Amino acid sequence: MTTRLREQAEHSFSGGESALIGMLGDRLVSVLRSHNTPSTLYYVCADGETYxxxxxxxxxxxxxxxxxxxRDVARRGLPxxxxxxxxxxxxxxxxxxxxFGxxxxxxxLALAGESAGQLGRHAASALDDDIELFHRTERHVGQDHVHQLTERRLAVRRSQAREFPYLRTLMDADVVTMNGAGLPGVSRCLNRLFGDPRLVSYLTPxxxxxxxxxLxxxxxxxxxxxxxxxxxxxGHLLPITYDYGKLVQSVEGGYGAIMAGRYVLRRTGKAAYEFAVEAVPGYAGLAALLAARCDERSYLQSLFQAALHFVAMLPHHASAQEETTALFLCGVSLFDKLLALLA
Ligand SMILES: Nc1ncnc2c1ncn2[C@@H]1O[C@H](COP(=O)(O)OP(=O)(O)OP(=O)(O)O)[C@@H](O)[C@H]1O
Ligand SMILES: [Mg+2]
Incomplete structure (x- = not known):
């Protein structure tokens, strides 16, 4: 099967998905379409094993x-x-x-009501593997280098987001009103954070x-x-807080619940919304466990990354306007929380 896949990969594969499914034949068990990426996953059975x-x-x-x-991981002799x-x-x-399963x-599991204790063990095990990978490959590059990586990624994603008129309006809003409370808009938060060298230094590994x-x-x-x-x-080597930020975004920022459609959103004005993300007890417990693993500075660096992740992902989700607006609002909430904790 891999030989045939390799052959097809090397030619321009004109038949698209139906030709691929034909090629997999009765080895194909099921198809799993990705939520927001162009890839598709096929469960296939060969020699009694599923891949x-x-x-x-x-x-x-x-x-x-x-x-x-x-390939990089293999080249370095890592699992x-x-x-x-x-x-x-x-x-x-x-x-x-x-x-795997x-x-x-x-x-x-969290959305099905699993307890925070069980979830904490799984998340901790994944995080430990990630930290080990990081420690085995880490190098000092200086804060300027890390800050430039952050700025460059953000600049690309912000300009991609601005190609969608509704996102441009949201990104430019000076104040975003959520459930009656006015919070500073994303551009204002970014100017405040990036315009203060002391904050940049504090938040940059x-x-x-x-x-x-x-993660x-x-x-x-x-x-x-x-x-x-x-x-x-x-791609680039990254600070470990990038991945901590992914977890914070998942559990504390509401990303997991939004992806599962577990939120209520109603527009009440130009940049004004009633918005509630379902409180999932497993996520709340995980958020507390995660925060307890960090010192204050690493936690704030992770919260900063989590807020940036929300902004960076907007263009990739943009065709689903309601979901993307919910992600934007989660980002605004995290920036607000971060600025309050930094004050
Ligand atoms: N090796 C595996 N064994 C079992 N299930 C898997 C495996 N790899 C992926 N999956 C299932 O497929 C889902 C999507 O896989 P993956 O995250 O690699 O794709 P993706 O393109 O990023 O999709 P998404 O945007 O939904 O995250 C996983 O959440 C998991 O449920
Ligand atoms: Mg995925």
Whole structure:
């Protein structure tokens, strides 16, 4: 199967998804479409084992980065967990993974009412693996370098977001009213934070390393008490607070609940909303456990990253306007919380 996939990847794969499904034939067990990325996952059975093939057609920049991440990890002699092989070609790119359980994630368990104690063990195990990866590859690069990485990513995503008129209006709002309370808008918060060298210095780490890069609760798989992280992000080496920020965004920021549609949103004015994210007890417990693992500065750095993650993801979700507005409002709330804690 991998030989045929590799051959197809090297040619321009004209048949699209239906040709791929035809090629997988009766090995195909099920298809899992991604929420907001162009890749699709196929559960396939071969020689009595089930595998997962993640496929993206065409240029496939995200999946290429993911394949590169697994290769980088291998080159450094570090564990690659579920990875078997991957190939990036002009026609398609694919990643072949061992299947881990039924694909249940920490998000699934939290939203199904799992206790914070159980969830905490899974999240801690994934975080420990991430921290170990980071420590084995970390290097001092200085705060200026890390700050430039942050600024560059943000500038690209903000300008992509501005291509959507409703997002431009939201991003430019000086005040965002949520449930009757006026909170400072995103541009104002960013100007305040980035315009104060002392705050920039306080919020910017000086070390980077390899990390999973997208350690939110929907990427932590759980099976019979053990965990595996999927969907790693290739590219730049990152500060570890980037991934702490992904977890903070997931549990404290409301990302997991928003992705599951567990929120109520009603527009009441130009940049005014009634907005409530469902309180999920497992997330609240996880947020407390996570905060307890950090000193105050690392926690605030992670909160800062979490707020930035909300802004950075807006263009990728933009076609779903209600969901993206909810993500924007979660970002505004996190910036407000961060500025209050920094005051
Ligand atoms: N090796 C695996 N074994 C079992 N299930 C898996 C495996 N890899 C991925 N999955 C399932 O597929 C889902 C999506 O995988 P992944 O995160 O790699 O794709 P994605 O393109 O980022 O999708 P999304 O945008 O939904 O996160 C996972 O949340 C998990 O439920
Ligand atoms: Mg994912």
């Amino acid at each position: 997962v093939v993640k496929v993206e057609f065409g240029r496939a920049p995200t999946l290429r980065d993911e394949i590169r991440w697994y 690659r967990s579920l990875f078997i092989t991957g190939h990036a070609g002009p026609g398609l790119s694919f990643l072949l993974l061992k299947r 039924d694909g249940s994630t920490v998000d699934d 000086d070390r980077v390393g390899m990390t999973f890069g997208d 939110h609760c929907g990427n932590i798989l759980v099976h019979e008490g053990s965990t595996e992280v999927v969907d790693p992000r290739g």
